[in-house]
Structures are given as C-alpha cells and as structure tokens.
Amino acid sequence: MKPRLRLGLPKGSLQDATVELFAKAGYEITVSSRSYFPAIDDDEIECMLLRPQESARYVEHGLLDVAITGFDWILKRDVVEVAELVYSKQLKRPVRWVVAVPDDSPIRAVADLAGKRIATEAVELTEQFLAEHGITAEVEFSWGATEVKPPYLADAIVEVTETGSSLHANNLRIVHEILQSTTRLIANRAAYADPWKRAKIDGIALLLKAALAAHGKVGMMLNVHEDNLARVEAILPSLKSPTISKLQAPGWYAVNTILDEGLVRRLIPQLKASGAEDIVEFPLNKIVE
Amino acid sequence: MKPRLRLGLPKGSLQDATVELFAKAGYEITVSSRSYFPAIDDDEIECMLLRPQESARYVEHGLLDVAITGFDWILKRDVVEVAELVYSKQLKRPVRWVVAVPDDSPIRAVADLAGKRIATEAVELTEQFLAEHGITAEVEFSWGATEVKPPYLADAIVEVTETGSSLHANNLRIVHEILQSTTRLIANRAAYADPWKRAKIDGIALLLKAALAAHGKVGMMLNVHEDNLARVEAILPSLKSPTISKLQAPGWYAVNTILDEGLVRRLIPQLKASGAEDIVEFPLNKIVE
Amino acid sequence: MKPRLRLGLPKGSLQDATVELFAKAGYEITVSSRSYFPAIDDDEIECMLLRPQESARYVEHGLLDVAITGFDWILKRDVVEVAELVYSKQLKRPVRWVVAVPDDSPIRAVADLAGKRIATEAVELTEQFLAEHGITAEVEFSWGATEVKPPYLADAIVEVTETGSSLHANNLRIVHEILQSTTRLIANRAAYADPWKRAKIDGIALLLKAALAAHGKVGMMLNVHEDNLARVEAILPSLKSPTISKLQAPGWYAVNTILDEGLVRRLIPQLKASGAEDIVEFPLNKIVE
Amino acid sequence: MKPRLRLGLPKGSLQDATVELFAKAGYEITVSSRSYFPAIDDDEIECMLLRPQESARYVEHGLLDVAITGFDWILKRDVVEVAELVYSKQLKRPVRWVVAVPDDSPIRAVADLAGKRIATEAVELTEQFLAEHGITAEVEFSWGATEVKPPYLADAIVEVTETGSSLHANNLRIVHEILQSTTRLIANRAAYADPWKRAKIDGIALLLKAALAAHGKVGMMLNVHEDNLARVEAILPSLKSPTISKLQAPGWYAVNTILDEGLVRRLIPQLKASGAEDIVEFPLNKIVE
C-alpha cells in the first residue's frame, strides 16, 4: 500500500482562503458541506478539516503529518514550522492577540490586570503572557462571543483581532498587543524526518509559497523602440531585471516583467510618458524566484 | 435605583425554544441578531445570551443571578436548582451523554477505555466518569465536530445525543450512557437568599412550569344530555374531575376539561359514541394546578 | 412485534401544510432536512416522504398502507378513498388540471388539439382525457417547467394550476378544464380490510377532518341580559344552536358558539347593536360534529 | 358589477405585521413574492402594497379608498383618520422622528440647527418643524442610509427611530423629538361619504381594533368554592367584572375573565393562595368591548 500524507486544513474563517490558495498552488480540494474529509486531486494526500485551535496538538502527537494553522496555536507545541503563509482573510495583515477592556475601564496597562477576571479562548497563551509579566489574574476559558463579556462577566479579555472593528463595536479599548500571528504550515517531527514525507511536504510548501508570491503580483508586457528602451528600463523596479527580446519590427523591443499590482498604479502613467506602447497587464498563478 | 435580576439565556440550539417558552409564560424577549443582550418586557430583568457550557460558572460566581442551562453543565457547580424544565428542542426527550466508538472498534465496554484517547467537549464530566470507574485514559478537549474524530484523532468520544442519528451517520456505536440531562433553571445561592430576588425567581419558575404544563395539553368542551353524563364522565381521565355546568336548554350540561393532546386521539371516538355533542378542542397557554 | 401502519406523506408543495395539519390533529411529525423518513410521535406509525405522483402506486401495490395524495394521481388506481381533505396550500381552492395554449394560438377548443404535440407531467390523465374526447394527439412527458414549452417545444400543455397566475405569466390561455382535484387520504384495500389497520386509519381520518373542520372556525363567547337574549340568538346562525348558560349575575346569560371566521366579520357589529357584551373570539384546534 | 374597496397596505417593515393583524381580524391576505397585489379572501376588497410614504397621497387623491400608513406621512394630507392602530413591529411603542447629530457635534439644541445641512427622508415634516421654530436650514432629501451621512454629508439628520439603537450604533445623539407616530387607517373623504364604502371601512376598522385589543390579552378560567369567591374576585382587576357561573358540583363556581398577559404574571400566585383551582390561561383572537 502506498504511503499517504495526512493533512489538516483549518475549519472556519480561514477555510475558504485555504482552499483557494491550494487551488492556485495546483491542488483541487473539494469540500462537501456534510463532510469533514475534503477530497483532493492527489492520491498521496488525505485531508481533514479541523479547528486551527486543535490541529497543532494532533500534529505534535503524530495523528496528522502536516497542518495549516496559526502561529498563535503552536506556541508551546513541539512541531516543525515548515513555512509562514501570509494570507489572512481580509487585508493580508497578520492577526493580533490583544488585551482589551471596556472603554471606561480603569485598566490602563498590563500591570492593572492583577487580580482581575480575564476571559479568553486562548487560555494557554494568556497564562504564558501573564507569567512573563509576573502578574496573577483569573483566566477563564470563553466558549465564544468573548467581546460581549466585559464588563459584567469579565474585567478584560484576550482576543484576536484584525482591524479592531469588532472590539470597537463592543466599546472595548486595546490595552496591549500580546503577539502578531500569521498562518503556518507545520509538520510532525517524525514525519518530517521521513524522506518521502519530507519531499512531499517541501513540495507543497514550495507551491503554496509560489502561489502566495503571485498574489498581488501581475505580469506586464510592453513594446518600446530602442530609442526609449533605457528610459523605460529606468522606470521599472531595479530589483528584478525585465525580460527583453527583439521584435521583428526593426528597432523595436518587447519588455516582459513582473510587478506589484499596487505599483502598477504609479508606473503606468510614467511608462506611457516614456514611450512604452501596447502596455498590457496580465494575471499570474505562481511565481518561483 | 431599583433592583434587577440578571438572567442568562442559552445561546445555541436551545435559544429559540427558550424564547418561545418565555413567550408562553408571558415574557416577550426580543433577540436582535447583532446583540447578546436581548430585550425583555420586564424592567426588573436584564437578559444575556451565553453558551450553556459557561452560564453555570457565572451563576456560581454571582456574575449572573439566574440562568437556564443543562443539568450536564452544573454537575460540579455550587448553585441552586430552582426547577427542571423539560423542553429540549425535538421530541421532549432528555439529551444523553454517551461514550461512543467506531462501529468496528474493539472497545466493547467501559473497561476497554483504559489507556485510550477520548475526545469530548465535556472534559470535566468525562474525567469524573472515568474516575468513578477507576479508569485512566487521555481526555482531550474537542473544539467541535467531535463525531468525526474517531478513528484517526481519537479512539472514543464522549458526546451528547438526542436520537443517536448523528452518531449513526458517522459510523459510531454507543458503548455506555453516562447520564441523561434536562434543562434547569439555576440560581446563585446568595441571590436566592435575597427575598426580592427569590420571589422574582420563584415567579419566573412558576410561570415557566405553567407554560410547560400547558404544552401538549388542550382544553375540551362538549355538551351532553343528563342521560349520557355519567357515561361521558366515565370516559374522561379520572385524575382530574371535569368542570360541569348546567345549560339553559333543559336537561343539558356543558363539560369542560383539560386533556393530554395525545389522549384526545383515543377519546374522541369514544366520547362521540357515548352521546357527547359539539366536541371542541381549544389551545391553552398555561396550566396552574 | 407490534403491528405498524406505513404512511406516505407528500414531498413538495403540500409537505409543510400536511405536517401542520397533522400537528393540529394531534400528531407531531418531525422532518429532518436530510431524511425522507420523518419521525412521528406515535409508535404504531412509520412515515415516509414521497412525491404525490407515485404514492398511489405504492399504496395500490401494498408497499404503503395509507398515503396523502391528490385526487389527480389516483384516477386509475385501485385504492380506498378514505377521506377528502381540502387544504391545498393557498386559498383552500381545489387545484385544477387544464389544457393551456399560447395566447395567440389558433387552438380554441378541445377538438383543435387533434394532431398536436402536448407536453404534460400527467401523461395518463391526458391520454384518458383525449380518449374520452376521441382525439388523437402526441402526448409527451415533461420533466418540469412545462409552462415554458409552448410554443417552441409543444403546441399545448396539460398542467395543474390554482390561481392561473403562472399560466398568465407565461402568456398561456386556458382552453379547457379537465378536472378539479383535492387532497385525499387513500388506503390499500388489504390493509383497510385488516381490523387493526382499519381502526387506526379511521382514527387518523377522524382527527384530520376534525382539525380541518376547525380551520377557519373560531369560538365566540359573549354575555347578554335576558332582555336581549332572543335578539342575540336570532342573529347567530341557525344551523347550530349555541350553548347558553346562566351566569351568577341575576338576569345574565353566557352564550358560547362556534362560527365561521369569515362570518364573524359581519356578525360582530350586529351582536353589539343587539346588546351583546364582552364579546370574545378564541381559536379552536378541532371540531367534531 | 359590484363595488370594490381599494386598500393600500404598507410595503416594508410593517408589511408582515399588517398581514398578521388582518389575519387575526379574520382576513387572509396572501402575498406573493413577485406581485404587489396580494390576494385577500374578501371579494369586495382589492389590495395593493405600496410604501407608506406615498399611500397617503394616493388616498387623498382618491386613487385608493383606504390605506394603512403612519401618522408621520399624513401630516399635511386631507384624509379621514378612521382609526389609530398601535402595532409597530417590535415593542408596541410608537416610532419617533428625532433630530440627531454626531455625539461630538456642537449642536446641542434646536436653535443650533440654523444654517446647517440636514439630511432626511421626511423633507416636508422637517421643513414644517423648522418653520415652527423659526429656523432656516438646508434640508436635503436622503435616499436611504441617512444615519451614516453625518458628519461628512450632513450636519444633522431627521430620522425615525424606535429604540434609538441604530442611532447609537452610528455615534449619533438625539437633540430633539419632533413627533411620535403610530399607524393609522386612513380613508379618502369621498369614499368615506359613500354609505357602502363607509360601512365596509368601519367594519374593517372594528375588526382590526378588536384584534389589536386581544393582543397581549388572554382569557383565564378558574374554579373556586363559594367560600373563596369573594377573595378571588377581589384580586381580579376591578375594571371589568368577570363572568361567573354556577357549576354542577355544589358550592362551586366557574370564573372566566380577560386579563393583560403581563398582569397574569403577578396574579397567578395570589389566585392560587386564595383558593382558586384549575387555573387555565387560553389565547384570544379578538375582543370587542
């Protein structure tokens, strides 16, 4: 029987983004609404959806070979961090775990948490944080809706936030940022020591990173006469030299390059002014640099 | 400032049934989709929605005066059980916490759990159960979808079930029933010692129980001539004598009684055969016996 | 093992109304979105959801004992019609099977159908209808969306309609009404000959009819002084004499009666003008007359 | 051809509550999702859904005979107010039109509005209000989402609110309440002068009011021995004397009364303590007093 890699995918807010990322990386994952075991078009992989809060534990114990989860959930786990994958659902910013209190709370600094009641979904993270600051407080596991617990059911909360808007909507103020967390591809130590599994895992990591590298990047093609070539080259970012080839039309060159989509907004007017013609932007799937 | 009673209502599967029960009891609770603080048409009560898993803790600590939660979540809490309220969402059966394993698992009895990995949302309940049976096993908190964990991520689970259909759908077999649980109205000890709060809490309990008593019960009115009155009375359940009054029409009586809706199915044909006329069944809101 | 009655319930447009009717009749049927076998709170009955088009066939063949279906689907089936149940989903009107053609079609009468192409979901019904009229035409089974087939894919259709609005929206004109159909409770001949099953089936029929009888009916209570009693009695419908009883207050009577909800609209002003006081209307569940 | 009454029903937030109110009053209105012309089970009435903002205009001009709309939209219309119907969607409170400004706005009183830009859906109402206060300001029609316009697009708004929660969520502060508005049944002057139409309209009004009167009211039946009758009578509200009748059982009386559902919460414990037995609460459809 051939070996298979057991892969944990995050159930919940990261699920759709993860499936989409694998799609860009070349893996078609089909999630059925009634099953926690998505199909994947690679016979050597078995997928399972599970909450990111618990996949690190299962990777550590070897029940999964590899999983996608958040940095926040692997703090105290003995696993291999194979790759960092920055693709959180909205603005590609890392999520942040923060201490938050009601707008009118007397708590102003971490020290003020002493003796208080803190609700959080991340009990281990919170206790480690308090220990590092030498503070004693009551940390209670919150089963959800943590933001509505202050002031009646908690004095403070430790909660994850991207933009802070949910905290704001619940009249909460951020007192301290505990850590920033991005998504990680993690592997079990023993699995990563196995040559077949390691090659498989590294291949997945390479393709996921290539897909992420292409996100927000675009290809650009333009034609330019040799008289203007230097000016056009000067405008293009120097980091990466563009691919230039001679056209059939005498004196003309094709320039092909890869750019940040955000940068295109600024460069196009300049390129046009410098003699670039037939500027065309096209989408990319993957970039391997 | 007038005193207020702080009431915890169950977020989740029991939420709609609870709001409906309070409506039958005479309290209009308005849940807004964006808020965890429903409005109630009683100025002396403040409501909050929260997971039944955690409301008992908050009642024990005095952060809530009273709450609706399940018996399964108050096992080790020092709270007052004011009333048992049997109204779980489907068939009015109590929910059951069971040990379940894959259909083809070698685990056949509780003793076989020794040394196994058990996933559950109810860690305390499971550990207490294992201790009572003198068994040592690894109990892991499950963040959800517990039924899909065996066999890869767990050897057994401890899970709540009403009809067993979800377990069956996941090819799991029940090994043992740990406890049956119904819904309870619980109160904080100190709050229940306060006369104003106690009267308020007892009033709520009385009305909830009156509303539950009316559930599945109906009123029945019929007319009967004095010649047939004894036969009709003999058919009606003897527990509770019906209310009988003389009609204006000479020799006729009106009979008014309360019956189990299920019983009506059997009695109507008999009543008709015994001379009852104008049989009418009507709905009831509350019954105080 | 105790006997059980196998009951077919209509999947589709009548489903919710049927479950509601059984609820009024005193049976709680719980439909799960993933199952065709609803639960019912009567251990002697097994339910199954299936399309009304095919339940009559299964009752005829004895695979089901009893079913709820439309008169239109039992035309040529050898089954027992136990009861007619008029509760089609909207305005309590029977549904009608009609021949319809495009507004601008030359087909004006049944005779014009000769040689035409007719699309319908009810092939047997249509063929029987054509045979009765001595007409030869091509009848094709339509898998759905029959109304959009004319004029390209059919010259005429035979389709079910309640209000005619869907036909109108598709620019179709009714040429002929083939039959009106209401809902029926049907039973297998052999099952209905079995005493236990027959009693069970008749009991269901009695309760369903009692629930339907109460639909659109309300109870009314009022108080009236003896001086006005005759006037009030004269206003109330003569079909059914009201229940009258003496009140404790000297000279006053309580009048209790059952009325068509639609009639109440006309009677209340007259009753008030005739001296009726404290007029109260209340809902009814069942009426057995 | 028989005469028909043309009735305008409110499209939007009041729609479902209106259909439900008519149902309680005895009229079955069937709204199809694709049509603005609901069916009603009264051949003498034609219904049309339209925005409450414009129905008063159509009633005034005689294009509709009668309509349900808000007091706020009939201020300057020459129509007959047939009845006030208090049933706004949530807590049966009237809606309020208020002037609101950002929490940190320097506008503190009506006088501060002079020269400001005010956005509102109710331009006429706002201009009349400003004129009454002798204030000149720029009033702009807002096509929706008025609450998000301050501070960028408006200095203040005139907006309708029930609980104020939407204003609060947008960081707005109420400066002044312009008027409270409840729902009204209005009629065209000429239609109301026509005897047939007037009788029809008054009948609708009577039934709607009877249905509203029953809302929040319940019926209560109890049995009591003559020794306790006076005590029980003393507890029941004195406004309306209950209906008392002698039972067949010697010395026993049946008491039947109508109560505010809210009052029941307080009375039941007292009634029980005073010797009332078999207390049953039942729902009511209509009350005509």
Added chain:
Amino acid sequence: MKPRLRLGLPKGSLQDATVELFAKAGYEITVSSRSYFPAIDDDEIECMLLRPQESARYVEHGLLDVAITGFDWILKRDVVEVAELVYSKQLKRPVRWVVAVPDDSPIRAVADLAGKRIATEAVELTEQFLAEHGITAEVEFSWGATEVKPPYLADAIVEVTETGSSLHANNLRIVHEILQSTTRLIANRAAYADPWKRAKIDGIALLLKAALAAHGKVGMMLNVHEDNLARVEAILPSLKSPTISKLQAPGWYAVNTILDEGLVRRLIPQLKASGAEDIVEFPLNKIVE
C-alpha cells in the same frame, strides 16, 4: 496630515460591478455588510457607499471630491465629467430612461401625456423632458416599484430599463426613449483644480479605463513559420499590428496580439487553416493604448 481624496461609490445594483472594476484596476475595496465606509488599500483615498441618485449633489457641493454615478443623475449638476465608464451590470449596454404606459393605454406618443399623472423616481429628468416638449402633466415622485403603478396609481411612468423585460412583465409598453445613460466618473470643480487631487483623480480614471479596455479583450499567442506569416498577419485585425518575434527554431516566429473576445470566435478557424500553430488565448487585466 496628508491629503485624502473622498470617493463616492454607488450603493445598489452597480455596487458589485464597481468593486470588481476597481479590483481589476488594482484597488482592493473591502465592503463590510454593516458599514457604508468600505476599506480601500490606498491610504490616500476614503470611500463611502451612497445611492447614485444623490452622489452628484454631494460632489457638486464639495462634500465628496469624486464619485461614480450615472449620466442620468448629473444632468443639471455643475460637476466635471472625468470619464465615461461603460460597465452596466448585464450586457454592457447603456441603461435607458423611457416613458412607458400600459399595453392597452390610449397614450401613443409624447403629446398624449398632456394632463396625465406620471410616476417616476427621476422627477427632475421628467420635468425637464416635459418642458422640452412643451407638455404639462402631473409628475409624482415614486418611492419604488414604479412599474406596478399604472394603471391605478399613474397613467404613465418614466423608468430606467436595460432590456425592457421588467416593463414587459408588468404589461407596459415603451412610448418614448428620453435618454441613454452610462456610468461616469465625476469630480468636484474645486477638487479637480487642485494639482494633487487632479493627478490622483486622473490616475484612477486611467486605471479604470485600462481595466475596462481589457474587459472583453484577450491576449493571443501563436507560432507560425515564415512561409505562413503573411497569411496569418492578413487575418489579424489591421487596427493594431501584432508583436512578432523570432523564435529559436529556424524559420519560426511567435505572434502575440490582443483581440476582442468576440472576434476570437471567428478568427481561430481561419488562423488554423492558415498555418498558425500552438494558438493559446490568455486573459488580460488591463490594456493601456
């Protein structure tokens, strides 16, 4: 503090298409379901969603710097039309404002509108149109569902339509087309005079136009031997000469060109017949010509 551009985006039917167009142009706009202030990944821009009917007014008054709205809503506004953006939601056809009447109305021409009642959401546009034709009629603002108003509440309507299907479904006939309208990028005069804002606005316009230019266009690559090059070139549209480069394989050329997607349907068979090989079509994001 750095300057920011205040941008109005159209709430409603154009919203999703607008967000998608900005995405193609390189701006990521994130709309939250609870907010009218979408996030955009450009710190120099602030977005706000508002109805296209009112954004022109706010741009004229300088409360917004720039907005996307329809030509129909800027007729009488003193704003700068920066660009026309043809991307209405369905078939890229401009929307049309038309006069429509019931199918069986005697109104046949604009002149027949004299003295009639016209319902419309575009009161200004309608009044201007009537004035230009020297016609006096009663124009009434319609709050929505304008198509259902004739014949009871209006004799005619002035309404926007793309395909006419909604008019047809309501049995309305088009009498006259008043104007065709496409989407525009408009700017406030003062803002457009400010150099920083003007550069910013022109940049947005350039990128939106480049994205629109790429819509419906595709890139095509093919290889061709020098013997067939002329024939292939003859087939490709002459407007724009393709980019031709020599391949490594002797005698072979790569041809790269941009085509209307619709044209591809006709060209591919011809190209193949003329010796083109390895024809590949690929998507484009932006075209700057």
Added chain:
Amino acid sequence: MKPRLRLGLPKGSLQDATVELFAKAGYEITVSSRSYFPAIDDDEIECMLLRPQESARYVEHGLLDVAITGFDWILKRDVVEVAELVYSKQLKRPVRWVVAVPDDSPIRAVADLAGKRIATEAVELTEQFLAEHGITAEVEFSWGATEVKPPYLADAIVEVTETGSSLHANNLRIVHEILQSTTRLIANRAAYADPWKRAKIDGIALLLKAALAAHGKVGMMLNVHEDNLARVEAILPSLKSPTISKLQAPGWYAVNTILDEGLVRRLIPQLKASGAEDIVEFPLNKIVE
C-alpha cells in the same frame, strides 16, 4: 430575416458549469432566475434551458437544432454527436449509471434481479440493460429521491452516481455498472446538413473544446542561460516542443510552454535545480492544438 440556431442548455446540476464553459469559450450567457430563456451575446443563437433528460428528444424531432446533454440520455435517439465535452461538475470524472441494492440485500449479481422491483429515473436505459442480459423485472419510474426507495419501495435501483457517496450514505451497494456517461454536444440531423447551421455548430464545438483543453492547463514562462537550455528542455514534456526565443541579454533565452497544472507540481523543483530562472505560471483561456 436572418437564420438562428436554437440551442438547448442543461437545466440543473450541469447548468452553472455549462454557462462557465461557454464563458471560457467566449460566449456570455446571462441566466435570469425567472426565465428559461437565457440571453447570449450572439444574435444568431437562441438559448433555452431544459432538463437534459428531454433535450435529446427535442433535438431528434427538430424542435431544437443543437443541445448539451448527457450520453446517457441519447442512447436511443437519432441525433448527431458533434463533440464529447468532459466537464462534469466535480472531479471531471464521467458519471456512472449503476445498479444498486441495500447493503444487506441477497442480490449479488445482475442475474439476481430477475422478478425484482427496480426503481429508476432512466426507465428506457434500464429496460434496454435488462433485455441485453435476458432478465425480466418490474421497472418503475421514480420521480426523485430514488436512493431512499430500497428496501421498502424497491428491491434495487438504477441510479447515476459520480463518487458513490450518496449511495453509501443510504446504505446501498453497487452491484453492476451499466455505463459511463459524459456530456455531449448533439445536433439535429437536418440542421447539421444545412451548411450555415453546420458551420455555426462546428464553430461552437471548436471553441468549447478549446476552452476545455485549457482547463487544467497553464502557461509557463522561464528564462534560462544557453548553458542550461538543454537540461531545461529535457525536463519539459516531450510531446510538445516549447517556444524558445533569444533575449536581449547575451546568452539568455526565454522559454514559453503549456503544461498540465498537475504536472507543474512535479516540474517546478526540477526546473529550478536545472538553472531555470524567473519561472512564472499564468492562466490560459483556450488552447487550439
């Protein structure tokens, strides 16, 4: 009047995939939720949505010129199979028609079906299959939910399945596979003999196939120095030689090729190891080989 091609598109599970495929092929089809006649941006084509079960019949009879349907529905139809289009909704596997029975059924082989009751939506297919095997059984048309019919209403079913998961969920076991079916473009014989229609149909077929060919394929561009060119060429699949062109930078070449997306997963690491630089993968719309 110009000729038009009448095209039948599959209503139901293949609908979205078909619209998407036409979009890739360059045809924009706009489906309105209320209409069975989608718009298409080609004036020479008229579309109609209809169930794949019946479109073959309409093509055979000439009521449609061309349609997309399944091979399973054209078995006995006299139509032209223009093209096979493999794009079934999930994993691009063909669907299979199978005989299935309950897990615990005694039926083990086709021969065991003799005398049994078989439910199926595909009566013709089933009867032909039984005839080929010389078996007599009762075949009943099933109006839907065929999987839940065994064991009560049928002994076996003939049903379509892709992955078998729905059969498994209903405790059914596959006894025999009758046929595999893929999607086909079929044409009416007379229409296909008409030169204008044939050219139109062949053009559609060519473009649909080109779009399908591009599915799962991607373009890849990379740069490589002449020292490494041979090694890179050796890695790329030999079937199709890549397009190689000289870059402006001395000694460097651009390599452009088309690959299976699935293959990319394996090639990228090898290409990188062989000296390929700036590897970029980009999406393709169509491939014409």
